[in-house]
Each structure stands twice: as C-alpha cells, then as structure tokens.
Amino acid sequence: MNRFGLLTVAVAAVAAIVLPFLLKPFGIYLISMWVVLTIAAIGLNLTLGYAGQVSMAQGAFVGIGAYAVALLTAAGWPFFPAFVIAGLLCFAIGWLLGYPALRVQHHYLAFVTLAFNTLVFLVLRNEEWLTNGTYGIAGTERPHLFGLSTDGARAFYFFCLGMLVLLAAATWWMLRSPWGRAFVALRENPIRALSLGLDTRRYTLMAFALGSTLGGLAGGLYAPLVQFIEPNSFSLNMSFNLLLMVIVGGSGRFFGPFVGALIAVLLPEWMRIAEGYYLIIYAMLVMILMVFCPTGVLGLVEKLFKPKKPPAAAAAPTLKAEATSR
Amino acid sequence: MTAVLEVDNLSKRFGGIVAVDNVSFTVNDGDILGIIGPNGSGKSTLFNCVLGQLMPSEGRVRIDGRESTGMRPCDLNRLGVSRTFQLLQVFPQLSVRDNLILAGQEHQGSMATRLFGRPDAGLGEAADQMIEFFRLSHLASEQAGMLSYGQQKLLDAAMAFMAGPRLVLLDEPAGGVNLTMLGLLRERLQAYHAEHKATFVVIEHQMEFVMALCTRVLVLAEGKIIAEGAPEEVRRNPAVIEAYLGH
Ligand SMILES: Nc1ncnc2c1ncn2[C@@H]1O[C@H](COP(=O)(O)OP(=O)(O)OP(=O)(O)O)[C@@H](O)[C@H]1O
Ligand SMILES: [Mg+2]
Numbered sequence: 001m002n003r004f005g006l007l008t009v010a011v012a013a014v015a016a017i018v019l020p021f022l023l024k025p026f027g028i029y030l031i032s033m034w035v036v037l038t039i040a041a042i043g044l045n046l047t048l049g050y051a052g053q054v055s056m057a058q059g060a061f062v063g064i065g066a067y068a069v070a071l072l073t074a075a076g077w078p079f080f081p082a083f084v085i086a087g088l089l090c091f092a093i094g095w096l097l098g099y100p101a102l103r104v105q106h107h108y109l110a111f112v113t114l115a116f117n118t119l120v121f122l123v124l125r126n127e128e129w130l131t132n133g134t135y136g137i138a139g140t141e142r143p144h145l146f147g148l149s150t151d152g153a154r155a156f157y158f159f160c161l162g163m164l165v166l167l168a169a170a171t172w173w174m175l176r177s178p179w180g181r182a183f184v185a186l187r188e189n190p191i192r193a194l195s196l197g198l199d200t201r202r203y204t205l206m207a208f209a210l211g212s213t214l215g216g217l218a219g220g221l222y223a224p225l226v227q228f229i230e231p232n233s234f235s236l237n238m239s240f241n242l243l244l245m246v247i248v249g250g251s252g253r254f255f256g257p258f259v260g261a262l263i264a265v266l267l268p269e270w271m272r273i274a275e276g277y278y279l280i281i282y283a284m285l286v287m288i289l290m291v292f293c294p295t296g297v298l299g300l301v302e303k304l305f306k307p308k309k310p311p312a313a314a315a316a317p318t319l320k321a322e323a324t325s326r
Numbered sequence: 327m328t329a330v331l332e333v334d335n336l337s338k339r340f341g342g343i344v345a346v347d348n349v350s351f352t353v354n355d356g357d358i359l360g361i362i363g364p365n366g367s368g369k370s371t372l373f374n375c376v377l378g379q380l381m382p383s384e385g386r387v388r389i390d391g392r393e394s395t396g397m398r399p400c401d402l403n404r405l406g407v408s409r410t411f412q413l414l415q416v417f418p419q420l421s422v423r424d425n426l427i428l429a430g431q432e433h434q435g436s437m438a439t440r441l442f443g444r445p446d447a448g449l450g451e452a453a454d455q456m457i458e459f460f461r462l463s464h465l466a467s468e469q470a471g472m473l474s475y476g477q478q479k480l481l482d483a484a485m486a487f488m489a490g491p492r493l494v495l496l497d498e499p500a501g502g503v504n505l506t507m508l509g510l511l512r513e514r515l516q517a518y519h520a521e522h523k524a525t526f527v528v529i530e531h532q533m534e535f536v537m538a539l540c541t542r543v544l545v546l547a548e549g550k551i552i553a554e555g556a557p558e559e560v561r562r563n564p565a566v567i568e569a570y571l572g573h
Contacts, residue, residue: 167526181424181428181431182428182431188418188420192417194399195403195408196485
C-alpha cells in the first residue's frame with residue numbers, strides 16, 4: 001500500500017472511533033450496520049472477488065448466522081458459543097454449496113446459488129416450529145464482554161467494530177499466505193493452476209466455505225444489532241445488495257467491501273430528500289460506474305491517483321485457456 | 327536405462343475425429359524427446375492425454391512404471407511431472423515472482439502449513455534464483471500481464487521448473503518467440519537438463535530448435551507415429567518429408 005492509502009486508512013480508523021461520540025443513536029445504528037455488512041461483503045469478496053466463484057447467496061448465510069445466534073441465545077446459550085456455532089454452521093453449508101461450483105461456472109453457478117438463497121428463505125418462512133415463520137424473532141440479547149454489557153448502541157458498535165478489525169485482519173493474513181495466491185490463480189486460470197499441482201477442487205470449496213463463514217458471522221452480529229429478524233430480511237434482496245457492495249467497492253480489492261458497504265448504507269439515507277426516486281438514482285449511479293469503471297470505486301481512485309506508467313513493452317494478447325477439460 | 331514415461335497404444339477420439347491413433351513410445355531417464363508433426367497431427371492432444379487434462383479413449387500411460395492413466399493433473403504434478411501449454415498460460419495479475427512461487431507452493435507441506443506458514447511458502451529464494459536463471463530479474467515484481475510476449479513465454483517455461491520436476495513436457499515453448507529469446511530459452515533448457523538430469527518431451531515446429539536440443543525425435547502425422555530416431559535421421563526420412571509437404 002502506498003502512502004496515500006495508509007493515510008486514508010488512518011483517517012478512516014480515527015473517524016470510526018470518533019464518530020459514535022458525535023452521532024445521534026440513529027447515526028450509530030447506521031455505522032453499526034455498515035460494520036456488519038462490511039464483514040459479510042468481505043466474505044463475498046473472498047469467494048467472488050479473489051477466487052472468482054459467483055455467489056448470489058451471501059444474504060442467505062447472513063440469515064443462517066442471524067437465526068443461529070437468535071435461536072441459540074433465546075434457548076439460553078451465551079452469545080459467544082452461539083456466535084462460533086453460527087460461523088461453523090455456515091462453513092459447513094458453504095462447503096456443500098461449493099460442490100455445484102466444481103461442475104458449473106459463471107451464470108450457471110449464479111443460478112444455482114440463487115436457488116439456494118430462495119431455498120433458505122423458504123425454510124426460514126415455512127418451518128415455523130423452528131424459526132417462528134413470518135412473525136420473526138425479537139430481542140436477541142447483546143453479548144457481555146469481560147463483565148461489561150454491550151447493550152448500549154455505542155458499546156455494541158464498538159463490539160462490532162472490534163469484530164470487523166479481527167476478521168479483516170485474519171482475512172488479510174490469509175490472503176497473504178499461499179492460499180491467497182491459490183485463490184487468485186483459481187480465478188485467473190484454473191486449468192493452469194491444476195497443472196501446477198493446485199488441488200483446485202479443495203480451494204474452490206474452501207473459498208465458498210470461508211466466504212460463507214464471514215457471512216454467517218456478520219449475521220451473528222446482525223440479529224443483536226437490529227433486535228428483530230424475519231425471513232424477508234434475508235431474501236434475494238440482501239444477496240443482491242451485498243453483490244453490489246463488492247462490485248461497486250472494487251471486486252478483488254481488499255478495501256473494496258469497506259467502500260461498497262459504506263455507499264450502500266449511507267447513500268439511501270442521504271438521498272432521502274429524493275424520496276421515491278432514490279432507488280432510480282442509485283441504480284443509475286451504479287450503471288454509470290460499471291460502464292466507465294468496472295473495477296469499482298477503488299479501481300477509479302487508483303486510476304486517478306496512480307502516476308501514469310509508460311505503457312509496458314507490447315503487452316501480450318490475453319489468450320484463453322486451452323479447451324482442455326474432462 | 328529406466329523408462330520414465332511409457333505410453334501404450336494410446337488413442338483419443340473426438341466424435342468422428344481420431345486425434346491420436348494407437349500411439350506407443352517410451353521416454354528414458356535423461357532423454358530429450360522431440361515431437362514434431364504438421365498442424366492438427368495430435369501432438370497437443372497426446373500431451374493432454376498423458377497429463378490428465380483429457381481422458382484417453384484407449385490405452386495406458388505409466389510414469390516411473392506406475393499406472394497414471396486418468397490421474398488428476400494436480401496429482402501427476404505432485405509426482406514430479408510438469409508441463410507448459412501451447413497457448414501462453416501465466417497468471418497476468420500476479421507478479422512474476424508470485425507466479426513462480428505459486429508454481430512451487432503446492433509441493434511444500436500441507437494445506438495447513440500453507441495457511442499458517444510463511445507467505446512465500448519458503449520459496450522466495452528459489453523463485454529469485456529461477457528469475458535470475460531465466461534472466462527476468464529486472465521484472466521480478468512486475469505483473470506478469472505487463473511483460474512482453476517473449477518474456478511471458480520464458481516465465482511460462484520457468485514455472486514448469488519451479489517444483490524441480492524430473493519429467494517436463496513442453497508444448498511449443500518457442501512458438502512466437504523471437505530469435506534472441508529463442509537462443510536464451512534453448513540455453514536455459516539445456517542448462518536445467520544438465521544440472522538436474524531431468525527428462526524432457528518437447529513439441530516444437532522450429533526445426534533448428536529441435537535439432538539442437540533433442541536427443542531423439544518422434545514424428546506424428548494424422549495421429550500416428552510415422553518415424554522415430556535421431557534428429558538427423560528423421561530429417562532425411564522420406565516419409566517425414568512427404569508428411570510435411572504432401573498436404
Ligand atoms: N477438444 C477438442 N474437441 C474436438 N476436437 C479436438 C479437440 N482438441 C483437438 N481436437 C482435434 O484433434 C486434432 C489434433 O489436434 P491437436 O491440437 O492435438 O494438434 P497439434 O498437433 O497439437 O496441432 P498444432 O501443431 O496446430 O498445435 C485436430 O484435428 C483438432 O481439431
Ligand atoms: Mg498443438
């Protein structure tokens with residue numbers, strides 16, 4: 001990262017700590033939501049941005065995590081074990097959802113994961129004995145940390161922020177390891193990767209499992225944050241939103257989800273003055289961004305601030321992988 | 327002499343096309359076998375069948391006397407067999423150095439040690455040596471996609487050597503490479519061969535390259551082997567001249 005990048009991160013970090021002391025409760029709720037959705041988007045960025053596996057089901061994993069924590073804490077479990085279970089459950093289900101990705105790719109995979117999201121939604125709505133159906137679950141308890149309660153909006157915000165820092169650091173560290181390199185290789189050229197000894201099957205499943213785990217953990221914070229969850233919160237809508245965050249922020253870039261989630265959470269609030277038109281304006285902004293800068297906001301910033309390099313000696317034409325599959 | 331690679335009665339059909347037709351040959355330890363033949367004669371398909379990218383329709387492949395037909399490419403690679411593809415296959419968004427580390431990292435430790443161990447999987451030094459060996463030092467931290475075609479072709483070949491393979495299959499390593507690069511590539515391949523006692527199989531159209539590099543040449547035409555022998559012998563073989571000119 002260059003100096004400009006470091007400075008931006010430092011300013012953002014200070015803002016993240018100071019802001020809750022300046023904001024009204026609703027403002028604190030919004031930035032808490034930003035934190036929670038960023039965690040989920042980091043997960044999707046791992047699966048989609050780094051490993052190149054299309055998933056339209058991240059919202060479902062947020063839902064599974066949210067319900068797991070809500071139900072377990074309602075049954076008398078303390079928060080932390082419930083939170084860990086939410087993560088493990090999503091790891092396992094994410095791993096299983098990875099299997100279709102071994103057979104189909106791109107838009108076919110998008111449809112498979114879309115169907116999975118719908119399936120999860122239907123289970124949440126119809127299995128009333130477990131999930132309370134459309135009545136939802138209210139009042140998920142917030143955790144106690146070292147004997148301190150996080151019931152207050154500000155305390156819970158800092159708790160979520162701590163989780164974000166922990167999970168983002170773990171992701172950063174994982175992406176620097178050979179696994180990160182392997183995920184990028186999987187995205188760029190799976191056939192060549194396989195010929196270099198990468199067990200692409202295992203890395204594909206792992207990409208899904210890890211991305212889903214982050215989705216589940218985000219859900220585990222979502223339930224105590226909003227205090228009322230119902231199946232509709234985790235319909236395809238949320239998955240689309242998360243997908244948008246990753247792509248708008250800058251897919252395959254570490255800080256992409258942070259930026260994408262910020263835009264997705266704040267823009268609707270700022271555009272309240274536009275009333276009914278806000279969705280239309282938002283959609284148009286996204287379309288313009290995608291047409292002129294498919295690498296997202298971070299790609300745009302990079303383009304604007306990077307000193308122009310002399311064009312590299314005749315960049316080779318990018319050739320498609322040879323059609324060798326079985 | 328021990329056989330490193332044995333191919334027995336291998337055939338591959340695509341619908342009605344017989345791309346490889348009942349091919350058998352053996353490659354001994356330390357050989358550099360050249361495979362030549364007109365376009366579409368089945369050379370690349372043969373490689374793909376040997377290395378698990380394609381499942382042969384018939385026949386068997388053995389590596390070091392061990393049956394390897396139908397094994398997955400990644401498992402074959404971990405047995406010490408590596409390859410390049412005819413079309414350029416580097417990872418354009420990774421740096422030159424990361425391309426090389428990637429090419430060796432799966433041979434180090436397990437999934438767990440690759441996660442918790444060093445970011446370069448302990449291969450940083452080996453990668454730098456390989457970069458130097460292939461004269462790419464000034465480009466080490468450049469994104470591979472930014473290199474010239476010839477440089478990418480060198481990197482592509484270098485990647486095949488990162489895991490210290492004993493059997494390397496190269497599919498047209500000289501294709502589209504300029505003469506200076508070509509000399510460098512040949513010299514590097516010969517040096518690796520001498521240093522590691524490795525066994526090579528090289529598909530190539532560039533005759534000078536084949537003649538200078540290979541100890542033995544095999545000629546494919548329409549999926550069949552039509553000649554086999556020392557480079558000079560093969561070059562003078564009337565059947566070979568016929569196959570190249572007769573189309
Ligand atoms: N995946 C495939 N599906 C159908 N036909 C194929 C496939 N791959 C190769 N073929 C056919 O098999 C035959 C042999 O092709 P191959 O690529 O092995 O030839 P080659 O000797 O490598 O040629 P070149 O010198 O042009 O690289 C050709 O007729 C080709 O069209
Ligand atoms: Mg070929």
